[in-house]
Amino acid sequence: MVREDNDFLRDLEAVYRLSFHRYLRVAEGICGDLDLARDAVQDAFARAIRFRASFRGDGPLEGWLWKIVVNSARGVPRANETPGEQAGVALSVDGRCDGPVGELVARLPERQRLVLFLFYYADMEYAAIADTLEIAPGTVGATLSAARAALKSQLEEVRHG
Amino acid sequence: MDDSPSVRELVERAVPLRSGEAPGWPDVLRRATVEPSRRSRGRLPRRRRLVFVIGGIALLAAAVPAAVAVHATIVDFFASENAPESVVRSFASMEKGAPVMRPGVIAGETRKILEVPAPGRRATVLYVAPTVSGGFCWTIADPDSGLSSGGCGRRTGGKMHAGIPFAQDLRDGRVYGVYAAVAGRVRDHAITRIELRHSDGHAVDVPVAWVSEPIGVGFFVHPIPPQRWVTGKPVEVVGFASDGRVIRRERLELEIAPP
Numbered sequence A: 001m002v003r004e005d006n007d008f009l010r011d012l013e014a015v016y017r018l019s020f021h022r023y024l025r026v027a028e029g030i031c032g033d034l035d036l037a038r039d040a041v042q043d044a045f046a047r048a049i050r051f052r053a054s055f056r057g058d059g060p061l062e063g064w065l066w067k068i069v070v071n072s073a074r075g076v077p078r079a080n081e082t083p084g085e086q087a088g089v090a091l092s093v094d095g096r097c098d099g100p101v102g103e104l105v106a107r108l109p110e111r112q113r114l115v116l117f118l119f120y121y122a123d124m125e126y127a128a129i130a131d132t133l134e135i136a137p138g139t140v141g142a143t144l145s146a147a148r149a150a151l152k153s154q155l156e157e158v159r160h161g
Numbered sequence B: 001m002d003d004s005p006s007v008r009e010l011v012e013r014a015v016p017l018r019s020g021e022a023p024g025w026p027d028v029l030r031r032a033t034v035e036p037s038r039r040s041r042g043r044l045p046r047r048r049r050l051v052f053v054i055g056g057i058a059l060l061a062a063a064v065p066a067a068v069a070v071h072a073t074i075v076d077f078f079a080s081e082n083a084p085e086s087v088v089r090s091f092a093s094m095e096k097g098a099p100v101m102r103p104g105v106i107a108g109e110t111r112k113i114l115e116v117p118a119p120g121r122r123a124t125v126l127y128v129a130p131t132v133s134g135g136f137c138w139t140i141a142d143p144d145s146g147l148s149s150g151g152c153g154r155r156t157g158g159k160m161h162a163g164i165p166f167a168q169d170l171r172d173g174r175v176y177g178v179y180a181a182v183a184g185r186v187r188d189h190a191i192t193r194i195e196l197r198h199s200d201g202h203a204v205d206v207p208v209a210w211v212s213e214p215i216g217v218g219f220f221v222h223p224i225p226p227q228r229w230v231t232g233k234p235v236e237v238v239g240f241a242s243d244g245r246v247i248r249r250e251r252l253e254l255e256i257a258p259p
Helices: A002-031 A034-050 A061-074 A102-108 A110-120 A126-134 A136-159 B006-012 B025-032 B048-065 B066-071 B085-096
Strands: B072-073 B111-118 B121-130 B134-142 B147-153 B160-163 B166-171 B174-187 B193-197 B201-205 B208-211 B218-223 B234-240 B246-253
Touching: A002 A034, A002 A061, A002 B025, A034 A061, A034 A136, A034 B025, A061 A126, A061 B121, A102 A110, A102 A136, A102 B006, A110 A126, A110 B006, A136 B006, A136 B134, B006 B234, B048 B246, B085 B134, B111 B193, B111 B208, B121 B201, B121 B218, B134 B174, B147 B166, B147 B174, B160 B234, B160 B246, B174 B193, B174 B234, B201 B218
Parallel strands: B072 B208
Antiparallel strands: B111 B121, B121 B134, B134 B147, B160 B174, B166 B174, B174 B218, B193 B201, B193 B234, B208 B218, B234 B246
16 A cells, blocks of 8 residues: 555656646636646645545546646636736737737636636647536537637737727 | 637647746645645735734634643644754655655654753654655654654554653664653543653653644653663553543553663
């Protein structure tokens, strides 16, 4: 048991060191603040240690950790948005975003943002996202489509507005 | 699939992928041993934190029965003095054994918990460190002889556990020094007083130091004075409730010869 425990902790530490910044990116997207995100990721791994007995080993360790990281980050209130940051997105002449592009994403409903982050930042498949967010796989696809449509619409508004 | 480059690019640029070394793993281990509700998440203003701390201490003081207040002290683990480097190294060496023997001690978090004065000697010191599995390791150090003795335990288990940890300075088949103490842990808060009864009828009260999270147990240490050091004669450790009931009684025998 002690040997298994030590092996598990070593695996956990390896994932932490290798993938910290991927977890951090998703957590930052959720929290809206780098320091809070860092805190949330460290807390998530601490929770993983405390509740390691709940890891059944029937799926990848990383997947189990994603769920804990997302829940940890969702438990952190989003950082305050200042009026200036909410003002919109500045576009350069070629249409690329130069301003606070995160604000466009930040305006999306929470589920849409979560799905976007897990799809683009964590490179997760629909089934894994569904498992992490505890929603139906079909909902993941629909939510992703809705998020993309909303973002495209906002981009068009900024370009022509 | 509607995944135009502009949307992907927008999402990719919304939150940058950071680089550099991940923050320290030891900090994660430390967090793992502390209940989240007991740790500041860094959002409370300093003054509010202070009010919470003072309020917490007041509540704790109010919750401690009078008998505990007399016979026990409450030690805030993370506010306690860090152990010296030599002691930290000694705790860290526990992790160098065979994997099954490693207790998972977080040596960097070793704290000085208790100093027990003894007549004509420097005070005996109790050091404690948490383990990753929620337990703890401890060492009793005698600065006069340079000897120490310790072990590891869990916060769950019997109401009280007592023993006689000892250490010998053994070189070339000869004993140059010896140290022993009656020591133990209390897990049941109903035990408000510990009494040590020597074989000659002499009895002493031994204070209990209750150590806060992540340790969560009470410790007691009583260095055995030379005049009471009688090999083969039992000593009795008795744990009393506040109303005088005996909750736990243990008989111990000192097998090692006096110095």
